[in-house]
Every structure is written in structure tokens, then in C-alpha cells.
Amino acid sequence: MDKQLPNEELMVKIAKGDEYAFQILVERHQTSVLNLIYRFIGERTKSEDLAQEVFLRVWQAARTYESNAKFTTWLYRIAANLCLNELKSSRRKRWLRFFDADTEEQTVGEEDFSDGLPSPEDLLLARERSRQITSALQSLPENQRMALILKRYDDLSYAEIAGILNCSVSAVESLLVRAKKNLQEKLKIS
Amino acid sequence: MKPSAGFWIESCLIILRDDPFTETRCDMKCRRVQKKLSAYQDGELKPLEQAELSRHLLSCQSCREAYEKLERVWQTLGGLEEISPGPWFYPQLVRKLKEPCKRGLSPTLQHVFRFIGAPAIASIILVIGLAAGSYLGTNLARRDLFPSPSIPVSDSQSAFFASMRVFDPAPPGTFAEGYLRMASYEESGSR
Numbered sequence: 350m351d352k353q354l355p356n357e358e359l360m361v362k363i364a365k366g367d368e369y370a371f372q373i374l375v376e377r378h379q380t381s382v383l384n385l386i387y388r389f390i391g392e393r394t395k396s397e398d399l400a401q402e403v404f405l406r407v408w409q410a411a412r413t414y415e416s417n418a419k420f421t422t423w424l425y426r427i428a429a430n431l432c433l434n435e436l437k438s439s440r441r442k443r444w445l446r447f448f449d450a451d452t453e454e455q456t457v458g459e460e461d462f463s464d465g466l467p468s469p470e471d472l473l474l475a476r477e478r479s480r481q482i483t484s485a486l487q488s489l490p491e492n493q494r495m496a497l498i499l500k501r502y503d504d505l506s507y508a509e510i511a512g513i514l515n516c517s518v519s520a521v522e523s524l525l526v527r528a529k530k531n532l533q534e535k536l537k538i539s
Numbered sequence: 540m541k542p543s544a545g546f547w548i549e550s551c552l553i554i555l556r557d558d559p560f561t562e563t564r565c566d567m568k569c570r571r572v573q574k575k576l577s578a579y580q581d582g583e584l585k586p587l588e589q590a591e592l593s594r595h596l597l598s599c600q601s602c603r604e605a606y607e608k609l610e611r612v613w614q615t616l617g618g619l620e621e622i623s624p625g626p627w628f629y630p631q632l633v634r635k636l637k638e639p640c641k642r643g644l645s646p647t648l649q650h651v652f653r654f655i656g657a658p659a660i661a662s663i664i665l666v667i668g669l670a671a672g673s674y675l676g677t678n679l680a681r682r683d684l685f686p687s688p689s690i691p692v693s694d695s696q697s698a699f700f701a702s703m704r705v706f707d708p709a710p711p712g713t714f715a716e717g718y719l720r721m722a723s724y725e726e727s728g729s730r
Contacts, residue, residue, distance in 0.1 A: 380621070397624065400624070400628075401631065475618075478618040479619055482616060501613065502616075507578075507581070522578055529612055
């Protein structure tokens, strides 16, 4: 099968149960979906689970998928909804963490850098910078955070973000204005 | 002597320069521009607006500084590294796909249950409560566990005595009376 097939055609094949088409689709989008979730949630293990959940839903919903919507918008909407639901349920579970102090999650900025060859100073700086950005991002309200991530890291248009967040283009514009203003304060940019 | 045209022009320029309204007009324009800076940065304005803002940024220092701050935020965000999925990502995904039993309810059903779950449980508890109440009220209360001594009384007298039992601590036919009867029944049975 041609690996260059457009997403919509792959979805038609997936709807018929074609696992190879599914594999191509997953390989094409796994990094962007994983990073979108990771930047939003801030926990690597949880992000991988959620990214897999996104693709499981793609598989399950392939038969009902209508190609009149752009595939990535549809895919990111699934990911965004999962992220928002995850945040809600983790808020409910937060009080239980008192009793579960042993299960420390690896967070953004606490990566295993053993593959690369950066110097210890670079590592420290990168970790510190990542930690600051993550904590600034995490402090944003959910919709502002998601809009900002989709714009900054996925370079989506306002119209596409509006489609994903199910709101108007002007709402996206004001979400981004507020998100950038908040980040200026959090990151102490003067 | 009639003032020259040059004098009038110079006077107008002085008034315009010192006029607080001129400054206000500029501030208003800057405020409008600064509201649009985010969309300008993201390239989401119409070409004409985009060009107008570019011109304004060249001439206005405060707006230019505001824009540079936005740019610094954008650059700082670039410091967040990208992660890659592990080699186990797809095999693990396929394993999850092939284990439908362990995945529990489908997302649609989960969604439905999230909304109807609490009312359904409340309804079940209510039905159980009503059933238990009706059982105690009818079945147990009807049993004459402590028959009163048979003294011949007229119908009107018995109706009077029955109506007076409304003032009992546990009036007949109530949940409390049913419970008391049940408790004393069990007590007498265990003896």
C-alpha cells in the first residue's frame, strides 16, 4: 500500500478493518498527538496512554467518520476532548494523592536525556527552562492552554482551532490574547 | 496688522502638538493596535490590516515594544522539547485493540452512563426503600404479634381505640412500628 495515501483514504480502508492502513495513520500522527497531549497534561506516561486512547477511538469511529471535515481537525478534537476530560477526572482524584505519594510521575523537563550528548550544564539549563515553561503553561486555564498549544506547536489557523475547541474564531482570538498576556506575566517577560 | 499664513500654520501646529485630544487619539489608536497584536503575530489579520499594523509598528515605539514582548514569549515557548513515542507505542496499541473485553464500555456508553448513572442509582435506592417500607407497612404491621386480650367491645369503641393509637410513639402502619414489631418478633423467636 502507498504510504503517501491521504488521511481520508486511509480512513476509508480503516473502516473496512485494514490494520496496515491504521498503522500508517498512527505512524504519521503519533508524534504530533503525543506532543499535544504531553504539553497539555505535562506527564509523559499518562500522555502515552491518552495518545493510544486517541488512536483507539479513531479505530472505533472509523465507520462513522465523514471526510467532509479535515482529518487533523477531527483527530485533534478527539485528543483535545480526552485531555479536557482527563483534567476533570484528575481534579476529582487529586485528594486521593495524599495516600499515593509513591507514584511520582515523570513530568515535562525531567526527561531521560541519556540518548543524546548534551553537557551537564546544558542539561540543567534545558531542564530548568522546560520546567518553567511547563509550569507557566499548566497555570493557564484549560481552553487558553489548548488554544495556545495548537497555535504555537502545531501552527493551526484560528479557524481550525475554533473547529477543535468548538467555539468561534473571535473566541479563539481572545483566548490567545489572554493566554499570551498571562504567559508574559508567568514567564516574567518585560 | 493682519497675521500671515505662516503664523496661522505655526499656531495650528502648536495647538495640535499640545492638544490633549491629539494624544488621546494616538492612545486610542495604540490601544486598538495592541488588541490586534496577537492576531498580527499569528498572521490572522486581513492583508490590509496587516500592512497598516506594520506601518504603525515602524512609527510607534510603545506598540513596537509590546510586540517585541509577544515575540519573546513565543520564542521562550520554543524551549519546550518535543518527545517521541517509544518503539512499544504501536505494538501496545494493537494489543489494546485486540483486548476489547478489558476495555470495558464503549466511549458512547461511558458518556451515557456518566449522565444517567447518578439518577439511576438514586431511583434504584428509592424503589428499594419504597418496597421495604411497603413490606414493613403491610406485611409486618398486619401480623398480630401481640394480640390484645379479647374483651368484648362494640364496633364504635374499637374504632375509638384504634384512632387513639395515632398518638402512640410508634403509630400502627408506620415504619417505626414495623421495625419494633420485627425486633420484638425476632426477640421472641430467639427465646
